[in-house]
Structure formats: structure tokens, C-alpha cells
Amino acid sequence: MLVEVSDAPKALHHCPRCHTAVYQRIPDSLARTWAFLLAAMALYIPANLYPILTLVSFGQKNSDTIISGVFSLMGAGQWSIALIVFVASVLVPIVKIVVLLFLVLSVQLKIQWRPDVRTRMYRVTELVGRWSMVDIFMISILIALVKLQALANVDAGPGAAAFAAVVILTMLAAMSFDPRLIWDVLEEETNE
Structure with missing residues (x-):
């Protein structure tokens, strides 16, 4: 009998393949992952189409999308x-959307290709995904710094909200996917 002390699931066993703790299954994993992935x-x-930030300096308004911001930084010599x-x-x-799409489709189509590689792809995708928030943090810091000085005005555009939603939705999609x-396809093959 499993008694939960907190909201976090407790490890019941250890995986015989990789020796990590094994937890309860995520309910409706594929449906949730599809919903988050399609929304993202x-x-x-x-x-990517709408401006992520708008800069008004000395009466001139300049709006940048993510790509135009990259080109602006390159033009200013800020290559790094x-x-x-x-x-x-x-x-x-x-890459995160493509990998998650591949993983969900591979599970639904019962593809048996290299489950160890696909599991590593999932783990890397889950780990790397949150670094996309760097852009949103940069915009927040830029807005705060410019607001302190009265020389210019910087505002987040509609692209920033959409981008933050994409990052959050892909993080939720990765968290809702049960690797x-x-x-399971291999287990089904051995049971038949």
C-alpha cells in the first residue's frame, strides 16, 4: 500500500536498466503532451512574427522580433x-518541439528504434528547454534598466508574451511526457 506524505510521488522501485528511481505513471501522458505541444x-x-520588444529613443520607435534582434546585435558587433x-x-x-513531436509520434506508432537513445533525447530536451527563458529575462532586465534612466523607453511586445508561452508550454509538454x-513497446513484444 502506497501512502503519500507529500504531493511528490515516492519511488517504489529502481529501474533494472539504469538503476534510477521508478515513480508512478503520469496519467493521460500522451494527451497532455499533445495538448501542450500543439499549443506551443x-x-x-x-x-517570431510579432515584435518582442519596442524601443523608443529620442522620438524614434524601433521594434524588433527575435530574428531582427539577432541581426541588430550582429550589426552592433555583439556576436556572442x-x-x-x-x-x-x-x-x-x-529543436525541443521537433524532438517532443518525434517522441510522441514514435510512442503512438509503436516504433522500437533505439529506446535508450530516445530516452536520452527526452532527458536532454527536458534539461535544456528551460534555457529558452534567457530571452525573456534579458528583456525584463533591459526594461528595468532603461526605466531607471529617462533617456529611452523599452516595452515588451506581443511577441514576448507569445514566446514566454511557447517556452512554458514546451516545458509542460516535456514534464507531462512519460518516457x-x-x-512499453518492448514490453508488449515480449508479452506476446
């Missing part, structure tokens, strides 16, 4: 920051 994919478009923004704000969300589903 839908919001990824406005996150441009690379960080590109990786965290463009590359990571796309044990990858291994």
Missing part, C-alpha cells in the same frame, strides 16, 4: 550575445 507550435508563429539569443530563442524551442512509454 501554434504560439511559435506569433512569437547574438549567438546566445539565437540558440536560446530560436534553435532550442524548434517509460518508449519502453
